[in-house]
Amino acid sequence: MDENKEKLDGQQPDVETDDLKQEMEDLARIFKEELDKTKQEAEELAIEELEVEGYNPQKVSKDDSNKKSDEELCEYCGERARGTEKNPKSPYCQECESLLEKCPYDYKGIIAVLVIACITIGAMFCFAVNMPIFSIMKKADKAATENKIFTALIEYESALEFVENKETDHTFYNLHEKRIELYYDLGNIDSVNYEIETYLKEDDLKLPLFKDTREIVSDIEAMEATSVIIGQHVDLNVISEKNYQETLDELDKLIGKKIYVKGNVYNDSTNESFTPDGTETVYDVDAGWVYIAKYQASVLLEKEAKDYVDDMEKAVESSEFMKSLAGYMLADAYVKVGQYDKAESLAKDLKEINCEATDYYLIMSLVSRYRDKDYNKAIEYTEQGVKALEESSGETAFVMRYSPVLLMQKGINLIMLDKNDEAVDSINDCCYALAETYIDSYTTMIVQYPQAWEIAALVSLQVGDNDNYKAMEENLKQTVEDTKQYELDLADLKSGAKTLKNLVESGRYDLI
Amino acid sequence: MRIIYVIIKTLTLPGAMLHAFFEHLCCRTSKIIIDDERVVRFDEMMSHVDHDLAKRKGPSFDICFIPFFFNLVIGSMILMYGSVSIIYFGRLADIFGWVCLYLGIALLTNIFPQIEDVMMLKENYFLNNEKKISKVFVAPFYGIFWLGARLEKFSLTLVTSVAFAFVMPYILGLFVPAIYNAIK
Numbered sequence: 001m002d003e004n005k006e007k008l009d010g011q012q013p014d015v016e017t018d019d020l021k022q023e024m025e026d027l028a029r030i031f032k033e034e035l036d037k038t039k040q041e042a043e044e045l046a047i048e049e050l051e052v053e054g055y056n057p058q059k060v061s062k063d064d065s066n067k068k069s070d071e072e073l074c075e076y077c078g079e080r081a082r083g084t085e086k087n088p089k090s091p092y093c094q095e096c097e098s099l100l101e102k103c104p105y106d107y108k109g110i111i112a113v114l115v116i117a118c119i120t121i122g123a124m125f126c127f128a129v130n131m132p133i134f135s136i137m138k139k140a141d142k143a144a145t146e147n148k149i150f151t152a153l154i155e156y157e158s159a160l161e162f163v164e165n166k167e168t169d170h171t172f173y174n175l176h177e178k179r180i181e182l183y184y185d186l187g188n189i190d191s192v193n194y195e196i197e198t199y200l201k202e203d204d205l206k207l208p209l210f211k212d213t214r215e216i217v218s219d220i221e222a223m224e225a226t227s228v229i230i231g232q233h234v235d236l237n238v239i240s241e242k243n244y245q246e247t248l249d250e251l252d253k254l255i256g257k258k259i260y261v262k263g264n265v266y267n268d269s270t271n272e273s274f275t276p277d278g279t280e281t282v283y284d285v286d287a288g289w290v291y292i293a294k295y296q297a298s299v300l301l302e303k304e305a306k307d308y309v310d311d312m313e314k315a316v317e318s319s320e321f322m323k324s325l326a327g328y329m330l331a332d333a334y335v336k337v338g339q340y341d342k343a344e345s346l347a348k349d350l351k352e353i354n355c356e357a358t359d360y361y362l363i364m365s366l367v368s369r370y371r372d373k374d375y376n377k378a379i380e381y382t383e384q385g386v387k388a389l390e391e392s393s394g395e396t397a398f399v400m401r402y403s404p405v406l407l408m409q410k411g412i413n414l415i416m417l418d419k420n421d422e423a424v425d426s427i428n429d430c431c432y433a434l435a436e437t438y439i440d441s442y443t444t445m446i447v448q449y450p451q452a453w454e455i456a457a458l459v460s461l462q463v464g465d466n467d468n469y470k471a472m473e474e475n476l477k478q479t480v481e482d483t484k485q486y487e488l489d490l491a492d493l494k495s496g497a498k499t500l501k502n503l504v505e506s507g508r509y510d511l512i
Numbered sequence: 513m514r515i516i517y518v519i520i521k522t523l524t525l526p527g528a529m530l531h532a533f534f535e536h537l538c539c540r541t542s543k544i545i546i547d548d549e550r551v552v553r554f555d556e557m558m559s560h561v562d563h564d565l566a567k568r569k570g571p572s573f574d575i576c577f578i579p580f581f582f583n584l585v586i587g588s589m590i591l592m593y594g595s596v597s598i599i600y601f602g603r604l605a606d607i608f609g610w611v612c613l614y615l616g617i618a619l620l621t622n623i624f625p626q627i628e629d630v631m632m633l634k635e636n637y638f639l640n641n642e643k644k645i646s647k648v649f650v651a652p653f654y655g656i657f658w659l660g661a662r663l664e665k666f667s668l669t670l671v672t673s674v675a676f677a678f679v680m681p682y683i684l685g686l687f688v689p690a691i692y693n694a695i696k
Contacts, residue, residue, distance in 0.1 A: 109529055123589060134681075173603070
């Protein structure tokens with residue numbers, strides 16, 4: 001068995017290898033025969049096709065050594081000879097020429113081009129019409145980015161006039177939004193409200209682009225609600241030494257409370273009997289406004305600056321708006337309590353908000369006068385302030401409200417330098433500027449700022465300008481009921497008990 | 513990605529049509545065979561015409577540059593008014609302003625050539641050993657076209673054109689006030 005097996009194992013592979021070899025050789029032979037046959041057929045077919053196209057194998061074999069140059073071949077395919085039946089000089093062959101010519105324009109494309117051409121002309125025309133407004137607004141934007149708020153507002157005003165003259169139905173929302181923001185930065189609530197009521201509809205404020213304006217409106221509403229609530233809790237018209245501390249405590253209680261407004265009904269969370277029903281508009285009490293009320297109470301009772309400087313600090317720190325609104329009052333308080341460095345620092349902050357505002361020059365003038373006793377430097381600051389106002393074309397009301405204070409400061413500093421003749425001119429200018437600020441209500445200004453007319457009368461008397469003295473005194477006595485302080489100062493001046501310098505040094509005539 | 517591409521192109525159809533039209537025009541003037549002349553089609557060839565690749569330098573540049581240039585110029589002219597009126601002035605009731613804003617964005621979304629054309633431009637100008645000044649002139653355009661074609665492939669040109677619409681008033685602000693003052 002084993003031997004047979006060995007024989008089989010040794011013989012069988014040889015038989016299989018031979019058969020396989022034979023089979024492979026047969027296959028190779030058949031494949032070669034088929035390949036040769038196919039090649040032969042392909043060559044014959046190709047020659048036939050070329051002959052159909054006019055190919056002469058004998059001629060080509062002669063020209064093989066002299067192939068066609070690029071200039072003679074079709075510019076497009078680079079394979080066939082140039083020239084067509086119609087145009088033998090064509091750089092393209094017959095086939096390519098026919099392909100290049102067979103692509104008509106899609107009529108939809110032509111229509112699109114015509115429509116877009118018309119729209120382009122219309123767009124350019126509309127842009128040209130709006131170019132003045134765009135240019136003015138861009139100028140205003142530039143001024144606003146440089147913190148020149150007065151210039152920016154005046155330019156926006158010009159743009160608005162242009163828009164109104166055009167009598168367009170479209171509201172320039174961004175123009176109004178920018179004006180509202182600038183008025184708010186200046187602390188001018190009345191102008192913000194006027195802008196919204198005059199130019200915008202109620203629904204307009206719901207537009208996404210008025211996000212910042214909505215916040216401004218909400219802040220203003222909270223301030224107004226706070227004013228109403230303050231009025232419900234305290235009456236500053238009847239403030240006296242007796243109820244002074246009680247009033248301050250009552251105001252302090254309001255800080256951090258909520259205000260609930262429904263129609264014209266205002267309630268706050270200090271009122272325990274009131275339960276909100278969820279339909280009211282809720283505001284937080286504006287702390288800055290409460291501190292301002294405390295300041296007013298102190299000023300009405302002619303308290304010393306040290307009594308209210310902390311409240312004013314808190315008011316100014318409560319928001320940027322309050323800084324613009326009450327910054328110069330705090331600076332004045334700092335000057336009065338001798339914190340000159342803080343006043344100087346605050347002046348610089350205010351210049352960053354609006355570099356054209358005279359607050360900076362006013363505060364620096366006060367610092368120069370009180371700290372350095374440098375009256376010439378103080379006068380220089382007031383003159384720079386007036387110049388800054390003139391450069392921002394100070395014709396508008398919001399600009400005018402700053403100039404009287406500067407003119408008064410200049411007059412006071414001139415008095416300190418014994419230049420009473422020049423001082424009387426500056427103080428007279430101050431009175432005229434005050435009158436021009438609220439031209440419709442001359443008497444109101446005398447009631448609000450009687451010190452201006454008082455010092456004008458006193459200086460006029462000192463320099464011997466009796467006509468002006470009488471005119472100013474007459475204006476004063478006709479409109480102001482309580483002239484007791486004036487009478488006292490006049491008597492002191494006439495008797496020689498006090499000089500003009502002594503009177504202005506008291507700070508009573510600073511108009512701040 | 514293809515679906516997004518077609519959606520974006522459909523949304524900006526006027527721009528796609530105009531680009532295809534200028535590409536067609538360019539193929540005709542540059543003697544390039546067009547296989548499909550449709551300017552409105554909803555596939556990956558939307559905003560382009562189906563044409564053979566340009567084998568020569570001039571046509572390969574023209575086919576990228578001419579549609580780009582015309583769409584850019586016309587789109588910018590239209591967008592000028594649209595972006596100033598709607599975005600800068602905030603004149604939301606200005607219907608013509610909205611039309612211009614849309615058309616401007618649509619045209620600027622479709623300014624770039626297809627990537628195959630940009631590759632042919634590269635092959636014709638840069639993949640040879642010739643030392644020619646034209647390479648210097650074409651190089652920045654090639655860069656813009658290559659980047660733009662890539663952006664367009666991912667449908668990002670809509671984002672760039674919307675961004676351009678917002679930036680437009682600032683760009684105009686650099687020279688328009690000066691021109692206005694000079695005219696005044």
